[in-house]
Amino acid sequence: MGRSEVDFDLPSSLKSHPGFRRLFSPGKMTVGLMFPIEPLYGHLFPRMIEEIRLAKAAEDAGFGALWFRDVPLHDPNFKNIGQIFDTWIWLTTIAAHTNQIALCTGALVLPLRHPIHTAKAAASLDILSGGRFVAGMASGDREIEYPAFKIDYDKRGELFREHVAYYEHMLKEHFVEFENGYGHLKDADLIPKPQSERIPLLVVGEARQKVEWTAAHADGWAMYFREPEVQRERVQMWKDACHSAGVSVFKPFVQGLNLDLVEDADATPEPINGGWKVGSKHLLEKLKACEAAGVNHTFIYCWDCNRPTHDIIEELTETILPHFPVDTSVPTRSMKAFDPDSGS
Template structure:
């Protein structure tokens, strides 16, 4: 029986009762909406060598000046293939592909292609989308995005599950044909981002994991406990990880206490160790760091985290805190 636990990317990214750390593209600090995208291959290879578990790819189809964020600029599937060719072991994770704006068969073809070309390293964060200007551009009703997300989810999985699936849905009519290639290990892990306009029960039953945002530690602890309770209810005995993003502005002073910034903290490396160990203690399985709001060069920050933070995380023995 095919299991998500067989996925190379999933095993690289997630370990039950442990924390791993990844980094988002663009791996740079920059002002405004548009990054330079300079030296990204070298930085990605450095992250892999330093022991980061994953490289994270955004999906921002259109430049909306009012939103102030275009991600790594490049189409995620093109960039995934490009970075896959320049790395060897690190997981390739999407945070997140907008399922409600693409056809399920196009998604299945692209995802399985990247998975094959990377030897099974793809892990997909998926979302319903949150930028209203994009939906009419693609001929999609913004208010329908939750229903489209759910239908795309099922059609995508069915298209990859067998050689010649029969799919008759509002989005897909497929018979007497199939999608090639298939995933390396028979399954591409799917992490639902936020709620994607679905109920917590639906996510716990159908997703392979949950990708969320930074929240106050007490609130986050309760959320994770609720997630564990739901997954045990809908998928008893199955490990379904909890992952989150975190913006970090790492300063020179290693002891500086955390000061809140947008979806993250300005802090020193010693306090980052403390923060990550705390997140591990409440059940977070992965943290994807975003360096956009930093004041120091990203290469310098990447090295400092890799050399002075990750060893503490990799060697820690988790002890779990109650809510």
């Protein structure tokens, strides 16, 4: 079984990373929001008009992170298309309008991108955001997208592993010679290199990998919602996989939560797809149970809620966030420290 996560320290390469530190501490949980923040009110396409203002409000309220989807094409078989805008452009826009909140992808679909593009964008955002970027990555599940990119859907698990390997080499090493299915790199280097010693990498979903591979190669694991008593088993699976992989540092467990927060604070939980319809009092009990089960961060999406967004954020700020504070001990970095000659 291995030791409790509270017995493990943070990875040395991430102790000074503002985004990782804001979100993750052994034995504790923080709360974030996923775009679009505003409920959909039954519409397929989010309006996005108020999202920048809402992002700033979420930061001021004390949420740990904002989460960004990666949905390149509209697939009618799926009812949600994310925040509509290109992931990297939207990330950069929100980074320019916020100062402290972590910026997380949930998740970049790696097989549909080239690792050089991913690495250059990630390193650039790391610098421009002051070290707030946390890279959530997945293999993707929208089969209709793959022929458009001339990618074999059945090979997405293999491509995911190759992409991660190429991406990591590009970020860490100078003028490395490397070859896999994405190409042959020789006598050329990626610029810029990130200012962070390491950009945190979370695998989102299973990504068609064994959990032991994820434990060995990722800095954390993000999974779908489950009731706390069931999620506890998945958390234990994660801890066991980390132990089997010889991991001796803290690696967080993340979950998503679909929340329909009703006005009646005493309303008991009703299951909905991916979460609960519930009042704030019982929501707090449920989230405390998630924390006790070993969940280190929960990102909330309120797409099915019928209340004004301001009311939702205000109630969560007053009733939930004080119980799940973020770590603000590591400030974001200044661009003044960026040296383009060394990338550090």
